[in-house]
Amino acid sequence: MDADMHAEDSKRQLMGLFLGEIQERTRDLERNLLAIEPTTNAAARLELLKALLRTTHSLKGAAGLMEVRPIETACHWMEELFSSALRDGRRLDRRQIGMLLETIDALAEYGRVLDRGEKDSCDAPEERLHRLAESIRTNVDVAFKSRKDGSTGHPPALRAGDDAGPSPPGYNVADATTQRRVVRSTDLDGSVQVAAEKLDSLLFRSGELLISRSLGRTRVDQTASLQELTKSLRRQASNAFGNRPPVLPRTQLPNLRQKDEILVDLENGLRKLKQDLADDSRILERAAASLADGLHRARMQPFAQACRGLARIVRDMSADQGKLAELAVEGGGIEIDRSILGGLQDSLRHLVRNAVDHGLETPEDRAARNKPAAGRIVIAAVLRGDQLQVRVEDDGGGIDVVSLREHAPDKDGPGAQDEEELLRRVFLPGVSTSPTVTRLSGRGMGLDIVKNAVEKLRGTVQVAHTPGKGTAFTLTLPLTVTTIRALLIVAGDQIFALDPISSKKLLRVSREELRSVSGRAFIPYDGRTIPVLDLAGWLGMSTRKRMPSAGSIVVIVIGTAGREAALLVDEVAGEQELLIRALGPRLEKLRIFSGGAILPDGQIALVLNAAALLENATGRNLGRDLPPFEQAERPQARKRILIVDDSPTVRALEKIMLEAAGYQVSTASDGSEAWDVLQTEGADAVIADVDMPRMDGFMFAQTIRQSQHFSNLPIILVTAREEPQDKTRGLEVGANAYLLKSTFDQQQLLELIRQVL
Incomplete structure (x- = not known):
């Protein structure tokens, strides 16, 4: 019984390794196939073919060990096709590469079905794999018949139980033996795979340590206060008696001396306790900081991983639309937090699809405009201080402003006729300049999805274009969404957090500076007037009935150059390093908040979404409910x-x-x-x-x-x-x-x- 259970556990562990290998190997195969297609250098093409052959051979060996015959058979014929091309020095044509890419998709899909344990759902993927394997086999047969040596023999078909076959050129036999144990070199190079959920859990636990660190500092200060109080009591007693002996019965003098000695002992004990607490607090602080730093570094991944699959999207979409396109990624080595990486992937897919579908022209149209036949899409990542800036740019025809003006809803009034404001409408749901609806575009949802995804990451997205020359989308994001040095603000007796990246300036505005235009409140800023958003009033919270008697208000300027707003708050409580947590499914649709954090004193601070605040401040009448100023006399002589x-x-x-x-x-x-x-x-x-x-x-x-x-x-x-x-x-x-x-x-x-x- 125990032996059977052990065998089952071993089988499950092996299958887990194998399923992970399927995903890893199929990604490698896709990347190298996409790289080999445009390559003109013979030596580089040869190395890519060898890499494809090694990867396919390794996956076939693992599938054979796990007795997953559909994958084993498909990999066998892929390997034969790569071997044939390598032996004959042939290039894989576009049709063959398309067929191989489809087979790779089928391999990955079959692996996902196995991972979900849906045995009944395996029939369709298995049939697809079988059909594709037969198509590849036909290509291999044709290649064998056309070989210069005149041989008409067919490569042997792989039968169940056969060996994985001879090693391909450049393949080490020792590697093949290793593959039969389903162990990859990466399993032995000092690295280990850890589930992302475990890293997230450890990170939040480290955040609790940071809170404990802050509480430790508070305890040190409280002990210091008690020490000062004890010292003050001794001073008061000493000053009360002065140099004269107290007028007390002789029998009470020993009791008085004893109490004085107790105060001395208490003061000394508190001094030592304060020092011990301070030492312990520093030890805890170093340990917590070291742990947090290590976990943050463990979560960092190269930006290039967010671009996985984009080259395939460009290839397939451009082929479907009769266009030529190439993709370039710059700054792929920049490391960012995996939470940012995950949020970026979907946005980049939408932007790349948008570039191919709406941006790039056909070769004929590009020739008429004296452009190269192949359009170019560049995804560039750069670091700007503590921010990541990602720019997705194409050299297409730009945005059709005339069509956008016709299709975008004119809900913002005459000001929307400004081109800068008009371009921002491309992010509204349902807005599209495409005359037709296809499987991938035309519904006007892609850029709305991008905007919402970026805002969830506490970032911003902007668009710019040059007619006839191209369009650029710029995404500005924090390097991590797990911890921030937040600005704590109070509105309506509730504390909120605001990312300093979102806040440009803190201002105190006098009542003389407030202006009212059509019932809306504005203040002068940088030579212009910007709208005021009363945070507490807008959230429907209880707010102060009158402004401070000093006749001024505290505002925080948010937004980007040329599009700012002033956020009215009751007070600014300071800055604090916070560990941000998601709000959960019930609150995730509240765009006004992008997360929450627990403060050292146990209070919960909701993290404000500055982009949503800015939208509401500039798009709604929010100035009418500003409370009036108190009519109180100002202090005559202020310190x-x-x-x-x-x-x-x-x-x-x-x-x-x-x-x-x-x-x-x-x-x-x-x-x-x-x-x-x-x-x-x-x-x-x-x-x-x-x-x-x-x-x-x-x-x-x-x-x-x-x-x-x-x-x-x-x-x-x-x-x-x-x-x-x-x-x-x-x-x-x-x-x-x-x-x-x-x-x-x-x-x-x-x-x-x-x-x-």
């Missing part, structure tokens, strides 16, 4: 805070927070510039980073303390440096407080400012 940081984002974020709290704010990018600002404008307190060019935060604090005029100026250092010696040095050079950016909290900063002032 001035000087913010010093080399990061424009941090400066803008802190400036908005402090202005919302009623402070006047000046900014500088380093200590040297800040010293000049201090001399001319003065300040009531300074908030400074440590790592800055020219003059860092330590030197700036020391300069302030050594000056006669500003020696008592409150200084708060807000930095990413977490080592105890850095904090000690900051306090030694004269800082009143030392805050970590990793645990930055708006309320904590405002409370510290209140205390030091």
Whole structure:
């Protein structure tokens, strides 16, 4: 019984390896067949033929071992055809390559049916394989009859139980023996196949470690607060008695000394606990960061994998339509997260089909326009900072703007007559410039699918064209959709996350700057006016009834150059590294959100889809419900805070927070510039980073303390440096407080400012 179960397990494992090999080998065969067709170099063609022969021979041997006769027979006749071409020095013609590609499709389909365990469904794929194998056999027979040596013999047919046959030229016998064990060289080269679901699961577990890391920092700060409280209690007791002995009965003095000793012990114990927690937190942080980095690298795959099968699509579609086309892929070695890769594949297929069907002309039309007979489609991937930009470009006739104007719905009014706005309509569902509907195009759904897929990846897609010269679609995507350094914003008492890639600028806008046009709210920006979208009001959430008494609002500018909108929020809560999770099938159709994340404090932050927000801000009347301003008197003498940081984002974020709290704010990018600002404008307190060019935060604090005029100026250092010696040095050079950016909290900063002032 146990032996039978073991045999069944072994058989299942072997079959799993074999099914994986079918998919791997058929991909290799398709790639090399598509490469051999346009190749004119004889040596390169010879090497491709040898590669095809080796791959086919290997798959035939594995199929024979697993007794999958339909695949074994088809591979046998493919191998004979490749051998014949290799021996006779012949080129495979276009008809033969088409037949071989169809056979490869049938092999892959048969493998998928076996993988699903649908034995009853094997008849149709098996019949297709048999028919194609017979067609290949006929080609092999013709090749044998036409050989120059006059031989009329037929190659032997493969019978069940026969050996896989003689090794092809360039094939190692040892490799054949290895293949009989269904073990490939890649199984022995130090690599191992891991299910994608397992990697995803590990990644999310590592995300929980990152949350635990943040909680560890919080515990360190809480312990430090208790230590400071204990120290404060001792100081208060000491100050109450001064140098005079307390007026207490002699019998109570020992009790008082004992309590003082308890406070000393408590303070020392808290100091040691804080240090131990800080050490443990750093160990956890290093381990979590290392694990997350390793998992991210394990998920990275070359961009070329997203382009698999595209050459086949170009070949088949161009042949069906009587066109000539070639495909080029640039930047195939760029590594991107597998989640981005998976989302890109379908979009690239639609764009390539669109290029062949709508973009490229027939050879006759291209000749009339002095173009080469073969059209060219280029897919180019480049890295732009922390973004991936993919451009799909063809050298066809461009977009038929006249036809697009006729077919696209005119729901956006007169502004849609602008060509840039008109081109964006190609992404609307049901819009197509094709006069006919075919199996693959004409229904106006392909580009809508592309747009939705890209937005799910928190990306954007744009289109441009030059009449008579071609069309280009540009997809801009993050390098990963699993983790982001998100901007946390609050609207209607709910916290949301916004990808910094989507946000261009943080602004505080006064009520005088708000303009109303036909009931819609606008603000001036970069010499133009852009619409305002009240996030809380648009989502139907409870929002503030009146604007802040300071008479200003916080907005985040989103969008691309020339097409921006201002997102109205209640406050900006800071930045946080988040692990993004999918929302699940029930919420996946909500375009406004692209995911969700759990914050260190347990709150859930929904990730906003900036593209959907922009669409609604520019396409709907969303300005009427902006709440009015409070009619309150402004503070007569507001304190001035000087913010010093080399990061424009941090400066803008802190400036908005402090202005919302009623402070006047000046900014500088380093200590040297800040010293000049201090001399001319003065300040009531300074908030400074440590790592800055020219003059860092330590030197700036020391300069302030050594000056006669500003020696008592409150200084708060807000930095990413977490080592105890850095904090000690900051306090030694004269800082009143030392805050970590990793645990930055708006309320904590405002409370510290209140205390030091």
